[in-house]
Amino acid sequence: MKVTLESSDGQVFTVDKEVAELSVIIKEMLVIEQANQDHPIPLLNVGAVELAKVIEYCEHHRNDPTIDDDEDYDSRKKPIEMDDWDKQFTIVNKEMMFELILAANSMQVKPLLHLGCRYAADIVKRMSPTEIRDLFQIDDDFTPEEQDKIEWEKQWTKL
Amino acid sequence: MQEECLAADHQPTLMDILKSVKSIHLLRPQERRVVLREVIASCDEEDIQVLQRLLGQTTRSGYDLMSSFPVEISHNIFSRLDGGDLIRCCAVCWPWRRLIRGDSSLWKAKILTLNPAECFLLKDLGTSIHTPVQALRDTVADSRESMLDRIAQQPGFIGWEAALVRELALKHNWRRGRYMYEMTVKLQKSIKPTLLAWPYLFMADDSSKLYKISLAVDQILSVTLDGLITFFQKGEEYRPIRSCNVTTKVLQVTPVSFGVQTFTREHEGSAIIWKEAICLAHEDGVIIKDEHSHTLCHVYLELGCKLLQFQAIADHDYNNNNNNNTHAGDDSDHMPTGPHYRNELLILFEDPKTRQRRVLCVKMEAGYLAEISREVLTHSGEFSLGRGGDARDSIAMYRDRIAVVSHRHCSSDLGHYCVLRLIDVKEDVAVSTEYAKDDSEESEEDEEEQRHEREVDSHGDQDLEEDIELDQEDAMKYNRIPAMRIQQRRRDIHLHDFAGGKTAYRILAMDHARIVLGVGLKFVKILCLI
Missing domain, CATH: 2.130.10.10 (YVTN repeat-like/Quinoprotein amine dehydrogenase)
Known part of the structure; x- marks a missing residue:
């Protein structure tokens, strides 16, 4: 069975129902609006570029066992397996990945959300505050007194 | 700009509104601004976040992706970082700092992954209520978190985030052979002190x-x-x-x-x-x-x-x-971060x-x-535990760490000197202190600023209790030192020749945060690494 999805900028995508159901939101919508399947499902927070990428991800992971429990994604307990395809998938610029995280969050595609968060966490891991500031183009807005305290805390993080 | 449509409270369809919004360019600048202001006023918080993000994409500058995420996403991301990363992220800018420090569960989760036997918070702060290990033993497994909650209610509790900073400081000091603070106890006669569990220093009479x-x-x-x-x-x-x-x-x-x-x-x-x-x-x-x-x-x-x-x-x-x-x-890859x-x-x-x-x-x-x-x-060839046979060497162990004080006799102008080596056998890390030739000035400073000398009598059981009380007092004092001052007290561990070689150092005991040294026959020096 096919389902049509509509991105925020009006582009329509047709995908298999089981692929679309990786998104918790769509799955719930399909249950509620069973009669109304002719209309495309509007995804107001997801642009066409991101939606295409999300669908690409869902297509690849269509046969993965579903994990309902949020706890299972908890990084401390069980890191999700990242296969070669996933690694390839995450080779995009960080703006795109961050958009994908938001898209995955609003569509509730949990494996993708966790993949994205892991990607984001890997970016800032082992980075100095200055490097992070440069990367995200953030301004240093601490006063000199605050700076002292921050320096004190920071000295212990050197390995 | 979809959020505009979401916020509008008219009945028209999405398409109608989109159409009218798309014709915004037909208006005069003044009028356009009125429309925009109206749109923003009718946005909720989430819409504003989306708006900020879209603006960031348009201008591509001075815009911070991480703090524009909904809280649950940023929590998800930050919870994947280790303690050091969290502290570094706190030092990026105010929005990040607020975001991370405001989320105490992040820090608490990091404390939970620490080993209680090497954790300052669990082992030391917990002792004031009850030995935390004891508390742990008496409760069921999954209530370790509730034990943390009990520690959090203690008067000396400094907050999860500060506690984690301390844990890192402790680790940092071990790896560099440094201590923050020292105490000296003067004994009246030759006895053997042993550090049992902070703050109990047990004195055993040699003659008993x-x-x-x-x-x-x-x-x-x-x-x-x-x-x-x-x-x-x-x-x-x-x-x-x-x-x-x-x-x-x-x-x-x-x-x-x-x-x-x-x-x-x-x-x-x-x-x-x-x-x-x-x-x-x-x-x-x-x-x-x-x-x-x-x-x-x-x-x-x-x-x-x-x-x-x-x-x-x-x-x-x-x-x-x-x-x-x-x-x-089992210390394989089962629990990678635990x-x-x-x-x-x-x-x-x-x-x-x-x-x-x-x-x-x-x-x-x-x-x-x-x-x-x-x-x-x-081990890598960098260090060794030394050779036996020298009766004056002394050794103490705490879990994976070994501390060795060895005495060497050099040429006549150098005389005797002591070296303290801290070795982590599992991580294959060693710190060796240096031989300090001339420490006379530093020693005087020591006397004035750092030393807490007191007479401890050590006869019989009743006096043991007194010792304990004194030590607890000291521990309390220590807990009240403001964080900023600790840094100034930090010093590298140097053992140097005392009184022309007559006074020897011995290592008596150590635990996760302290090293107890015997200096000559009458002094016990406790080096606190935190």
């Missing part, structure tokens, strides 16, 4: 029959020269509760508690339950007995090897306490041929009923 003492979770046990082991229960004071005899000459006695776990074995037709073990070391190995004095097993060294010291490590796996037989010596739960004996011994000191790691079954495997730890 008492030979070795050790601390279990809530009791101490002593061994006399004729092999009598006595257990003292901790109450208002330590009272003897039971005793037993051993025939071997005991070098070291270490009680091991298995936490919430209990073990059962068959003995002459009846089941025997034990929940702690007592490890007694003699020159050739270690005898392991349960609390009923039944021997569980023997661990022998190879022929000719001489045991110097040992450490018994039995970490409690609170997440998996119902499963007695797993996790024996603590490593291990059951093992680390034995420091002297090789008969080379007289080189080495460490044997013996993996034990849970409950210490039998040995699983053993391996002599090898």
